[in-house]
Amino acid sequence: MGRADGQQAPGQRDARRTGASGIRRLFTWRKLVGTFFALCLLGMGAFLVVYLMVPVPAANAEAEMQSNIYKYSDGTVLARTGEVNREIVGLEEIPRDVQYTFVAAENKSFFEDSGVDVKGTLRGLKNTLTGQGKQGGSTITQQYVKNYYLDQDQTVTRKLKELVISLKVDQEKTKSEILAGYINTSYYGRNAYGIQAAAQAYYRVDADRLDVAQGAYLAALLQAPSQYDWTAASGKGKKLVEARWEYVLDNMVEEGWLDAGKRAGLTFPVPEDPRPAPGMEGQTGYLVDAAKKELAREGLDEEDLDAGGWTITLNIDSKRQKALEKAVEEQLESKLDREGSEVDATVQAGATSVDPKTGKVVALYGGVDATQHWLSNATRRDYQPASTFKPVVFASALENGSETQDGRPIGLNTVYDGTSRRPVVGSDVPFDPQNDLGRSYGPVSVQTSLERSINSSFAQMAVDVGLDRVKKTALDLGMQDLNFPEVPAISLGTMYASTWDMAGVYATLDNHGKKVTPSIVARAEHNDRTIEMPEAAGRQVISRETADTVTAGLTGVVRSGSGVAAASPAYQAAGKTGTSEKNRSAWFAGYTPELTTVVALFGESTADGGGQKSLTGTADSGRANGGGFPARIWAAYTLDALGGGSDARFDLDVAEPARPRPDPGPSQTESEEPEPTPTPSDTPTEEPTPTPSDTPTEEPTPTPSDTPTLIPDPTPTGEPTFTPPVEPEEGAERPRSDGGG
Template identity: 30%
Template sequence: MRPTSPAGPGFGRPDVLEGPGGPGGPTGPGRRAAKGGKGDPAAIKRAKRRKRINWIVAGFAVVVMMAGAGVVGLTWFYDDVPTYNTEELQATTIVYEDGKTQLAKLGEVNRTLVPHDKISEVVKHAVVAAEDKNFQNHEGIDLKGIARAAWNNFTGGDTQGASTITQQYARHAADLSGINYNRKIREAVLARKLEQDYDKDQILGFYLNAIYFGRGAYGIEAAAQSYFGKSVLVQPGQKNALTKEEAAVLAAVIKQPEPDKVTGHKGYDPQTNPEAAKDRWGYTLNNMVEKNWMTAEERAKAAYPEKTLKEYNPKLCNIGCGADKPTGNVINYVRDELEAMGIPAADWKKGGYRITTTINQKAQKAAEDAARNASKVSPMNKLPKHYRAALVAVDPTNGRVLAYYGGENGTGYDYAGLNEGGKSGGHAPGSTFKIYTLAAALRAEIPMDSRWDATKDDDNGRKISNAGREANQISCGKNCTLEQSTISSFNVPFYWIADSIGPHKVVEAARDAGIRTMFDTSKGQPHDLTSADPKELAPTHFDNEVAFGQYPITVLDHANGVATLANRGVYNKAHFIVSVEKRGANGQFVKVAGKGEKLAPEPRFVANQIDDINAVLQKIPGNINNKLDDGRPATGKTGTWELNQERSDNGDAWMVGATPQVAAAVWVGTEGQRRAIKEANGRSNMTGSGTPAAIWELFMDRFHKDLGLEVKRFEERKNTGDPDSPYPNGVAPPPPPPTPGNNNCGLLPDILCPDRDRDRDRDRDNNGNGNQQPNPGGPTSGPPLQGGLPGGGGGGDD
């Protein structure tokens, strides 16, 4: 069996095997004379020389074996040279959750295969001069290096030794690692086999298409483009052909393209180590002169090609890695999770991994269609170009991120997550954050039918915005239930909830649901909720306004929080990787032990309390005309945050919600500096119930339909909480008007109408909107709050 060579013209085994004297025939270049035939005397002489060299190699192998190196010398008896597949090597593939459909590649090989006989001779000469100036004259091995390896084995000295180009390629082909005598012997044996099977130009072509040149460039063509923006296929004398000086730069890099953390050497890329790069460049040119590939006069005039050398930005994506797509942000999360698993970039860039993500291809398509400006079916398509939307969907049952849209690519700003290493990102969630205030309230045994004063919009002189509604515009006035306040999105009751139980309790509930990072509005600093004590964060950084969403959070975290509530209070950390596999010696992928998804569901809330919240939130989508198809039950909450203190414009608008199968969070705003957001008519201020709700509904309907999901329902409401809770500050509603024909209660209602209160209590249990006796005097207010509301007051109309 012969080795499979890289695909492409000029790289396969020679075709011309018919003629006895042709290039691939029995007496052609690289072939021995036919056994028993006279053949070409020169060929017979070469064959005898090769046979002698083979015995020398075998002798060294025996020496090494006798020294205890194992059976490496037996490599000679193997039938073939290991395949070197340049299409697959150095690629780490990212696939969708189906385990096979490619989403992108990490560290994908930036390689363009080029025919060996089409590569510029100038480039070939430079590489041979730099790496193996006697390449054309030897039989594929460095006998001195082999001897040194064997001798050092006896003496315990340095095991390194120089390698020929053929040996270097053999090392790549066999995927050998570690510099030791075992490798040196096996490398030499495989090199001899290569020299017997292929001619010199073919071997050089294999080598030039295989090796790494730094800057993410594998192979000579990618290197020429990366360093000079030129092609090796352009022949000398033609326009844009590589010069000898430029070719020498590429050749000089091969020895060590990038810094070595172990030795401390900075490598030979002129951008990172210009002095060493120029020294190596000069060495290469001198060898070119020695081999008559450059004249002494040309050498004297040669100048380092600094003007044509391209600057390299290591942060930019290499060709075809997938970062230039909307799923590019998924790649960034996959990288981070691999790092957390103990698989650093230096490892996966070597390739051979297959990462199965949580992203569902149909869900991702639905998210992009719903939220992209360029999508003709998206509500964003009718808005100005500087408007941006973000959408994240999470499976409540396991925390898998099913769809993620944070922008058009993975190299720009991620509107759904953190940026600049976590220093920026997030958007004020407005009233959508009230779902966590509800969770904190239910934890404190505050029932959903508790009564609150929605007109108490002043806290010791500090005005509390009530979502754009004045006190006289609130029909329930001083006796609004917590349920009514949620559906109508009144801010004032939520403010007083935070004031009563403490804003740190709201922060704590948000953290437990899945909010990991929140930004203060005084300095715009991020705070990690998972590592800090909520009492240290609130009210120092997050005051009572946290209850109705003043402080920015990410879309990803919000989707995770909604998923926790949809899962009846059981938290699953949002994540992007399901499994990590690596290609084994047999070419098959096997799971990497200890890596991949580690599910750890954690109950963080009382399920019955969360059932009460979900029961109320299910009323909101229908209330804003965003019911899902097929009568599918879904929770929902809208939110808006103002652009400025005057509150005449909005800057952020949200819609979040879930079914038992998926939780989705949608944000709409603008790129760059926050600007006013309007609906498509250009006049109406955008609110959460507008474009964000339309995007959310479009995605949710598509998601369930495309995945063929059955209709599932949430648990029934449990009516938890303490009816005598001390926190509510509302008053009892006025008594209902007398029922016609029953006006005989008179002055003795308790005696003449004894069942009246019991009936009223029964009504309260049935509809969740019954009476709650007020707490006389209401809660005791804390110290006066200083100043106005940073960044925009108190939340806009939802």
């Protein structure tokens, strides 16, 4: 029973004293302090074990991924390729005051600290354990480690690794290396990783052109890229980013990194509106594909290129590229009905334009759109170049000092029998080519044969030269050994070639016989490697006299021959038309003293499996030929590409200029169609005929023989005038043309 006076019994007091003294004995200050130090030692030991066991890992795959940057010759960006829009730049390429903006924004003690913020890290661990979201207060080193070595998972394990690796990285790397890594790996919004991509995305400049105000904005972005993107930010977001921008600059002044007077004069640098990164649409895909193939030929394999980090500057002139696209659109595409016409749906255009002095490909047209028709019409080699090959036959004749069957040297004034279907003489392989539309011309000079693209003349010339020699000259000039049998038919361009190939051939003629190999890549640079591009203009492959004589002949083609549509008083030009068998391709290859361009149309079936189709009826204009759409595209482009024209003239070294001769006119034995007089719009301003030497060598009268190779040319009385061929009535049967121009 309890005591009536309320006092506890002695036994109860003793029991309480015993319990209290027991607790005090268990939790003495000495024991508490000892336990604390023991735990600290245990923690330090555990941390030491973790420190020793956790190595600095290799970079994560995404951190090292970069885009490849393709640029026009003027340095403007054509395209970025790759999964990650990043271009790593060295710290030396970032202005010093811009570097300081990132330190001021994220970690003012960066240059003095050990790489970690213990309080911030513990706070982050607490937030992670309690589910309160992402940590704050990480150092630049820690953020760099997270971006470069780890992933973005918010776990205790990842944060402990971050702490350990940051300490090690701070010991192993310089502050400059860490800062550069941080700036290059951070995400800035707008799909931009790294400062170079961000500078382009927000201010359309490279990183080395950023000023301190722009740098402060990019540094401010890192806290909340989406929320702080000015063009997408709400009113509150804009206030927040402006305040963050002010904070960065104020910290720079406080740390002595920015002059207070300069700071006072800075205004917020509103970024440009976002725009999508250039893709592969339009001509871009064709240009990038041509560049990749050229780099592969120079030893840069696909795996190395796909790893990213390359800056590839092309020779493409952005203004001339636009001019070429405009010419195709205005002279061809605007006239086609691709939806309503079966013929128009098959038409494919391709073109390559080269600077003949340097070999640089300054413009290229691969098709309507690389996302719709990926095969480039500029570089494809599955169509015949047709009569654009005839100047190669003539060049081979000149280079080899060849003679006709009855011993006359072959030159511009040499006379051949231009009769259609005349069998060649001296060949083991029978060949009797039909002229364009079946026309016969009788005795004609080589000059006239060039102007009218007379098949019978050049078939015989090829045999006279030697088919093996013709092929060798073609390969020397830059053609590929594709379907190149040594038979008389090669005189009509029955092998395969691309506009790229033929641009090289004609550029070599334009360059007085010095080999020109078209090149689209100016340079390819990586942070640890540079691809050296070979010289595009090289050795003399045919003599200057040979090349210049061919050029002299080809000026007549443009002046008064099948290429009159390419003529203009604004420039001097030489060129050759070509139309392949069954009208499957149509070409114009031409040049001025400053620019060589080859344009072609191809008939390509839209059915599964493809196949070649006739171009006849293109844009409802009858039979397609090289003197039509290709020549008009060439003329429109050339005029624009030359800035409205040029006073440059061919500087020719010609031993025997073409003598003026009367126009013999076609024989009417095979075609009775009347020939209309050219309209004024079709007749170009006449260019002066090359002046003959004071004592031209007369061609000997051929000795009578059974060989009908040569027929004496009539006595010269005047300059021949070209009369364009007339088209048959709509629906009438059209004569077969084997490679006429």
